[in-house]
Amino acid sequence: MTAEYWDGRYADAGDTRVSWFQDVPENSLMLIGRVAEAHDSVVDVGGGASRLVDHLLQRGYHDVTVVDLSQQALMAARGRVGDAPVHWVVSDVRDWQPDRTFHVWHDRATFHFLTDPQDQADYWHLVRESVPHGGHVVISTFAEDGPETCSGLPVHRYSADGLIAAMGEGFAPLETLREEHVTPSGGTQSFVWVLAQRI
Numbered sequence: 322m323t324a325e326y327w328d329g330r331y332a333d334a335g336d337t338r339v340s341w342f343q344d345v346p347e348n349s350l351m352l353i354g355r356v357a358e359a360h361d362s363v364v365d366v367g368g369g370a371s372r373l374v375d376h377l378l379q380r381g382y383h384d385v386t387v388v389d390l391s392q393q394a395l396m397a398a399r400g401r402v403g404d405a406p407v408h409w410v411v412s413d414v415r416d417w418q419p420d421r422t423f424h425v426w427h428d429r430a431t432f433h434f435l436t437d438p439q440d441q442a443d444y445w446h447l448v449r450e451s452v453p454h455g456g457h458v459v460i461s462t463f464a465e466d467g468p469e470t471c472s473g474l475p476v477h478r479y480s481a482d483g484l485i486a487a488m489g490e491g492f493a494p495l496e497t498l499r500e501e502h503v504t505p506s507g508g509t510q511s512f513v514w515v516l517a518q519r520i
C-alpha cells in the first residue's frame with residue numbers, strides 16, 4: 322500500500338463518503354475519555370481525515386498528534402480545524418520514529434492493514450516505545466466476521482482475544498467492545514475494540 326493509493330481513495334470518494342466515515346467517533350471518544358484528561362497527549366495513528374481530532378479539540382485536548390501516510394487526508398482534517406495546534410505527521414507508521422511519548426495511542430482501522438507478521442510485531446514494539454507505563458492504547462480492527470478487505474486491500478481480522486494476543490507483552494486489557502459500523506452507503510461492518518493499559 323502506498324501513500325498515492327490512499328491519497329487517491331480520499332480524492333475519489335471525498336472524506337465523508339469513504340466506508341469508514343463517522344461523523345462522531347463515539348467509541349473512540351468514550352474510551353479515550355475514560356483514561357485521559359484534556360491535558361494528556363493523544364496520538365491518532367492512521368487518523369486520516371477522521372473527525373476525532375475535531376471532537377478532541379472541542380473537549381479541550383490540546384496535545385493531539387495525527388499520523389497518516391496520506392497527505393490528502395491530513396489536509397482535509399487540517400482544513401476543518403484550521404490553525405488549531407495539532408501535530409500533523411505525514412508518515413507510514415512502519416517508518417515513523419516519534420521523538421516523544423504519548424499518554425494515549427489511538428488506532429481505528431489502520432493496524433488491521435498490517436498483514437505481515439514482522440510489520441505487526443514492529444507496530445507493537447513501536448507502541449511499547451511510545452506509550453509510557455501507565456499510558457493507554459485504544460485500538461479497533463475489523464472483527465473476525467468483518468470484511469476481508471477494506472478499500473480493495475486485504476486486512477487481518479481479529480477477535481478481541483486475538484487482538485490482545487497480537488499486542489504481546491506489556492499491555493493489560495481493560496475493556497473490549499464490539500461495534501456494527503454503518504457505512505455511508507448503508508452497509509454494516511463488524512469491528513472489535515480493545516482498551517488496554519501499558520504496564
Ligand SMILES: C[S@@+](CC[C@H](N)C(=O)[O-])C[C@H]1O[C@@H](n2cnc3c(N)ncnc32)[C@H](O)[C@@H]1O
Nearest residue numbers: 327367368369371389390391413414429430431
Ligand atoms: C480505514 S482508514 C481509517 C481512518 C481513521 N482512523 C478513521 O477512523 O476515520 C485507514 C487509514 O490508515 C491510513 N494508513 C493505511 N496504512 C497506513 C500506514 N502503514 N501508515 C500510516 N497510515 C496508514 C490510511 O491513509 C487511512 O487514512
